[in-house]
Amino acid sequence: MKISQITLYHLRMPLLAAFKTSFGSSLERECILLEAHSEGLVGYGECVADFDPGYSYETSGTAWHILSDFMVPVILSTDLGSVQDLQEKVANVRGHPMAKAGLEMVLWDLLGKREGRNLQELIGGSGESVQVGVSVGIQENQSILIDVVEGYLQKGYQRVKLKIMPGRDEADVKAVRQAFPDLQLQVDANSAYNLDSAKTLLPLDEMDLLMIEQPLAEDDLWDHRQLQKTFSTPICLDESIGSDRHARQALEMEACRVINIKAGRVGGISQGLAIHNLCYQSGVPVWCGGMLETGVGRAANLALASLPGFVFPGDISATDRYYAEDITNEIFELNPGSSIDVPKGPGLGISIDTQALDKFTVRKTTFP
Numbered sequence: 001m002k003i004s005q006i007t008l009y010h011l012r013m014p015l016l017a018a019f020k021t022s023f024g025s026s027l028e029r030e031c032i033l034l035e036a037h038s039e040g041l042v043g044y045g046e047c048v049a050d051f052d053p054g055y056s057y058e059t060s061g062t063a064w065h066i067l068s069d070f071m072v073p074v075i076l077s078t079d080l081g082s083v084q085d086l087q088e089k090v091a092n093v094r095g096h097p098m099a100k101a102g103l104e105m106v107l108w109d110l111l112g113k114r115e116g117r118n119l120q121e122l123i124g125g126s127g128e129s130v131q132v133g134v135s136v137g138i139q140e141n142q143s144i145l146i147d148v149v150e151g152y153l154q155k156g157y158q159r160v161k162l163k164i165m166p167g168r169d170e171a172d173v174k175a176v177r178q179a180f181p182d183l184q185l186q187v188d189a190n191s192a193y194n195l196d197s198a199k200t201l202l203p204l205d206e207m208d209l210l211m212i213e214q215p216l217a218e219d220d221l222w223d224h225r226q227l228q229k230t231f232s233t234p235i236c237l238d239e240s241i242g243s244d245r246h247a248r249q250a251l252e253m254e255a256c257r258v259i260n261i262k263a264g265r266v267g268g269i270s271q272g273l274a275i276h277n278l279c280y281q282s283g284v285p286v287w288c289g290g291m292l293e294t295g296v297g298r299a300a301n302l303a304l305a306s307l308p309g310f311v312f313p314g315d316i317s318a319t320d321r322y323y324a325e326d327i328t329n330e331i332f333e334l335n336p337g338s339s340i341d342v343p344k345g346p347g348l349g350i351s352i353d354t355q356a357l358d359k360f361t362v363r364k365t366t367f368p
Contacts, residue, residue, distance in 0.1 A: 003078075003110070004076070005036065007034070008034060008366075011327070011361060011362070022165035022191070030049075034103060043108075045101075048098055048291040050292075067102070067103065070090075072367050083269075105264075115346075118342075130305040131314070131337075133314065137163050138165065157317075158183075158313070160184070163187075164192070166193065173185070173204055190239070191214055191218045212235055212236065237256040248278055251279070260286070261275050265289075269300060279309055287313065287315075290315035298316060302332075326356065
């Protein structure tokens with residue numbers, strides 16, 4: 001398969017409400033949509049890098065640069081027989097997994113459309129739908145937090161993840177647990193603690209949590225090993241797992257008991273598959289995290305989360321969790337039982353709303 005043309009769209013989309021984590025608050029979300037033409041087919045991919053480097057060193061700006069100057073020129077008019085071929089072509093670019101993931105997603109979409117198969121079939125997933133939950137940002141106070149959680153429960157979500165940070169942890173989680181004693185509940189610190197300050201999280205061990213996600217540094221494995229020894233609640237690693245090699249090391253040193261797989265962050269669906277397979281063979285549960293994706297990335301996440309090792313509900317959520325208007329014609333809705341259907345159309349199973357795309361595009365360029 002030869003890709004003859006690629007267009008990059010730099011998007012800026014308003015969120016329905018501010019989303020606050022330990023590293024900042026956002027009212028808008030940026031990303032890069034990739035559109036590729038090959039043999040009469042059009043494929044799409046999403047690079048999840050945002051405007052702010054708080055979560056990752058990659059931003060929409062750096063991804064635009066890396067894609068434009070290094071990755072896209074290498075693959076244009078090159079015969080790509082598989083996703084592995086693409087990964088080998090861009091292997092000389094050190095790091096920048098979000099940019100690589102966006103480009104790889106395009107190829108998955110094209111390959112699926114050429115073969116008349118959906119992404120779920122291509123990667124070996126199964127089922128009509130996957131279980132999902134909702135991620136709740138840090139709120140102004142506990143009363144508002146409880147109201148926000150209640151609102152999502154009324155919409156049908158059955159699993160909630162709370163963002164936490166020093167000073168906004170034990171009391172917030174305790175308030176939600178007391179209000180909803182049977183709720184599937186977990187927390188995410190986004191690397192806000194160190195070994196010393198993480199001692200304040202010990203009371204969470206008594207709150208029946210599914211997991212405590214990424215409490216320590218984003219590049220750490222060893223200190224997480226030390227921390228996991230002190231908790232009965234599973235520690236989940238997200239940012240620390242950038243590859244199947246990192247996952248193997250984390251499991252070998254018992255740095256965690258759960259891994260969050262974000263294909264858009266680890267370099268692509270193929271890399272997410274490698275991590276999933278390693279964990280599945282090791283008997284370690286995984287789940288699919290979210291990066292506030294548009295319908296393009298959301299469709300890919302749903303297919304990925306249909307693999308057998310994804311035991312916990314994903315942070316995938318319905319379209320209306322974040323956006324009043326999305327760039328796909330397909331709107332992802334929450335089913336009874338807190339699930340979302342996996343797209344069944346060829347490739348990613350989505351189509352683009354061109355009017356919405358034009359509205360949210362702040363710059364675009366086409367190669368060649």
